[in-house]
Amino acid sequence: MIKHEKLTLVIKYVFALFMVGTGVMTVFFWFLDFDLSANTSVKTFKFMKAMQETGYMVLWLGIFKLVAGILIAIPKTSPLGILAAFPYSVNILLYVVFVAYQDYLLIGLIDFAICTYLVYAYSYFYRGLIVIKNNG
Numbered sequence: 411m412i413k414h415e416k417l418t419l420v421i422k423y424v425f426a427l428f429m430v431g432t433g434v435m436t437v438f439f440w441f442l443d444f445d446l447s448a449n450t451s452v453k454t455f456k457f458m459k460a461m462q463e464t465g466y467m468v469l470w471l472g473i474f475k476l477v478a479g480i481l482i483a484i485p486k487t488s489p490l491g492i493l494a495a496f497p498y499s500v501n502i503l504l505y506v507v508f509v510a511y512q513d514y515l516l517i518g519l520i521d522f523a524i525c526t527y528l529v530y531a532y533s534y535f536y537r538g539l540i541v542i543k544n545n546g
Contacts, residue, residue, distance in 0.1 A: 411534045411535070412531055412532060412534070413530065413531045413532075413533070413534075414531060415479075418527075418528070421524060421526060421527060421528065421531075421532075422482060422483075422488060422492075423483065424524075425479075425480070425482060425499075425524050425525065425528060426480070426482035426483035426491070427481045427483075428479070428521070429475045429476070429478050429479030429480075429482060429485070429495060430475070430476055430479035430480060431516075432472075433472050433474070433475030433476030433477075433478075433479055434472070434476060435471065435472070436468060436469075436471055436472030436475060437469060437472035437473060437476065439468065439472070440468045440469040440472060441536075445465055450510070450513050451510070451512040451513055453509055453510070453512075454509055454510040454512070454514075455514050457509050457510070471498075474494075474498065475498065477494075478491050478494045478495040478498065479491070479495075481494065482495065482528075488532065489532045489535035491534065492525065492528045492529055492532055493529070494537065495525050495528075496525055496526075496529055497522075498525075499521050499522045499525035499526070499534040500522065502518045502521050502522065503518055503519070503521075503522040505518065506518030506519070
């Protein structure tokens with residue numbers, strides 16, 4: 411059912427660890443009022459400063475990443491966690507391409523590539539979401 415099972419399990423647990431780790435880090439940054447815009451390019455600085463000053467999504471993003479990472483790590487909920495993490499990975503890809511390309515491009519590309527691979531590897535579990543109606 412899972413494509414390339416041994417490789418996929420290693421990638422899945424590394425990705426889950428990444429999601430949990432960065433989720434916890436993001437939540438702590440919010441609670442500690444850490445300056446998220448430090449040591450970045452001007453464009454990234456302005457974006458991160460605006461997010462920090464408005465409180466927009468920083469805490470919720472951290473909680474989402476933490477929950478998605480935990481779901482990915484638990485075998486029975488891995489397909490759900492991967493599917494939940496995919497829009498986040500698309501968002502990170504767009505963020506690093508259009509805003510933070512000087513700072514985080516490599517991390518964003520790797521994040522997106524790994525999540526896309528996991529969606530492919532677990533595609534068997536998603537087959538019921540895509541229904542092709544035969545009108546014949």
